[in-house]
Amino acid sequence: MSSACVLLVASTDEHFREMVRDNLLNIPNSKVAAEYQEVANNLYIRVLQDLERHPQAALILDLSADTETGIKALERLKQAAPDLYVIASHFHADGETVIACMRAGANEFLLQPLKRSEFRDAMGRLERAPRRGGAGESKLGKVYTFLGTKGGVGTTTLAVNFASVLAQRKLSTVMIDLDWIGNDVSMQLGAAPQYTLMEVAENLNRMDQALFEGFVTRDPLGFFLVGPPDALEQRGMFTEHMFREFATFLVEKYDAIVIDGGKAISDEVVMAACQVSAAVFLVINQEFPAVRNAQRYIAFLMRMGFSQDQIRVVVNQYSKKANAHHASLEQIQQTLNQQVFYGIPNSPVVLSGINRARPFVAQRDAAGEMDRLFRAFVDKATGAKGKAGASGQLAVAGKTA
Ligand SMILES: Nc1ncnc2c1ncn2[C@@H]1O[C@H](COP(=O)(O)OP(=O)(O)OP(=O)(O)O)[C@@H](O)[C@H]1O
Numbered sequence: 340m341s342s343a344c345v346l347l348v349a350s351t352d353e354h355f356r357e358m359v360r361d362n363l364l365n366i367p368n369s370k371v372a373a374e375y376q377e378v379a380n381n382l383y384i385r386v387l388q389d390l391e392r393h394p395q396a397a398l399i400l401d402l403s404a405d406t407e408t409g410i411k412a413l414e415r416l417k418q419a420a421p422d423l424y425v426i427a428s429h430f431h432a433d434g435e436t437v438i439a440c441m442r443a444g445a446n447e448f449l450l451q452p453l454k455r456s457e458f459r460d461a462m463g464r465l466e467r468a469p470r471r472g473g474a475g476e477s478k479l480g481k482v483y484t485f486l487g488t489k490g491g492v493g494t495t496t497l498a499v500n501f502a503s504v505l506a507q508r509k510l511s512t513v514m515i516d517l518d519w520i521g522n523d524v525s526m527q528l529g530a531a532p533q534y535t536l537m538e539v540a541e542n543l544n545r546m547d548q549a550l551f552e553g554f555v556t557r558d559p560l561g562f563f564l565v566g567p568p569d570a571l572e573q574r575g576m577f578t579e580h581m582f583r584e585f586a587t588f589l590v591e592k593y594d595a596i597v598i599d600g601g602k603a604i605s606d607e608v609v610m611a612a613c614q615v616s617a618a619v620f621l622v623i624n625q626e627f628p629a630v631r632n633a634q635r636y637i638a639f640l641m642r643m644g645f646s647q648d649q650i651r652v653v654v655n656q657y658s659k660k661a662n663a664h665h666a667s668l669e670q671i672q673q674t675l676n677q678q679v680f681y682g683i684p685n686s687p688v689v690l691s692g693i694n695r696a697r698p699f700v701a702q703r704d705a706a707g708e709m710d711r712l713f714r715a716f717v718d719k720a721t722g723a724k725g726k727a728g729a730s731g732q733l734a735v736a737g738k739t740a
């Protein structure tokens with residue numbers, strides 16, 4: 340599809356957002372890629388993240404609720420993403436408002452209430468505008484979300500060891516457990532966190548790095564860890580909106596955020612995590628139910644606007660041997676219509692790590708081949724060492740390189 344009219348829409352006004360969606364219906368090859376219900380100073384963070392997924396997107400920014408805040412948000416945004424095409428919109432088209440918008444970097448102005456013909460013309464100009472290049476390499480931290488397509492496939496294990504390797508590489512890293520039911524991350528790390536996502540939620544409006552690091556748990560490897568409380572009934576109190584606020588804070592302050600999403604892909608907080616992720620790792624094993632579910636997960640993510648290269652299938656406990664109970668690599672790739680990103684072998688090192696309540700990568704050399712292969716996975720996943728990952732891959736992943 341031509342990415343001619345991919346829009347990000349920022350407005351506190353539901354009616355405005357609806358009008359935009361409605362107007363786009365008549366324009367071929369157009370879509371709304373993201374909506375922001377707030378126009379605040381940190382708008383640029385969310386926009387930058389979405390530009391990674393939709394580098395050709397333009398932003399339509401409704402300034403009518405609070406012109407001053409909106410203009411400031413626009414200035415900040417243009418500093419962060421100078422090439423972003425911005426359409427400002429307001430009820431007032433007096434000289435002062437329009438000039439303020441243009442000075443702040445808007446490329447276009449649309450008067451409200453939106454008129455169909457004017458909107459269409461604006462989209463025409465957007466289409467003809469010089470090709471926009473997205474934000475380029477952003478300085479924001481990267482979010483990596485691990486999702487299991489079945490219980491027990493090793494999602495928590497991979498997420499925990501992934502965060503551990505990043506911390507060993509001196510990246511400032513935060514690990515978030517969003518598996519409200521499993522709540523296993525702290526167990527695998529031998530941590531007993533006193534504070535949880537509930538305290539994060541309570542302190543969101545005054546969150547800063549000192550406060551955050553003051554109350555969350557720090558793993559001996561150096562990364563921070565926060566997860567759900569023990570009480571299951573508190574799940575509903577941590578909302579998608581809270582998660583987005585929290586994630587906005589995190590990507591601004593940390594290099595990497597690693598999330599154990601459990602398997603609840605349809606959970607709105609987990610979906611929000613996927614949406615801010617540089618990569619979503621779908622963890623499967625070779626059992627047919629896991630592969631079948633991976634197919635459903637991928638289809639769902641694609642319907643939610645993800646592209647195939649953001650979704651990375653990782654086969655855990657991979658064995659070359661296929662049989663009546665185990666799908667082969669070829670079968671998996673055929674079923675998923677997608678290459679497998681990486682295969683991680685079965686290894687006793689994993690269980691002994693879990694029994695000692697420490698990630699296996701914390702033992703380094705003692706973990707031998709498993710340690711080496713896992714680090715190569717992290718290399719490939721983060722693009723850390725160019726092709727170095729390729730040599731460390733199993734036969735399984737070698738085919739995909
Ligand atoms: N590569 C591996 N080699 C050997 N054992 C493994 C491997 N990966 C995971 N396991 C084992 O599988 C079990 C489940 O792992 P883990 O808890 O990480 O899975 P999960 O998908 O997060 O499960 P849950 O659905 O309970 O959240 C653990 O006991 C772990 O030791």
Ligand SMILES: [Mg+2]
Nearest residue numbers: 494495521523
């Ligand atoms: Mg788990």
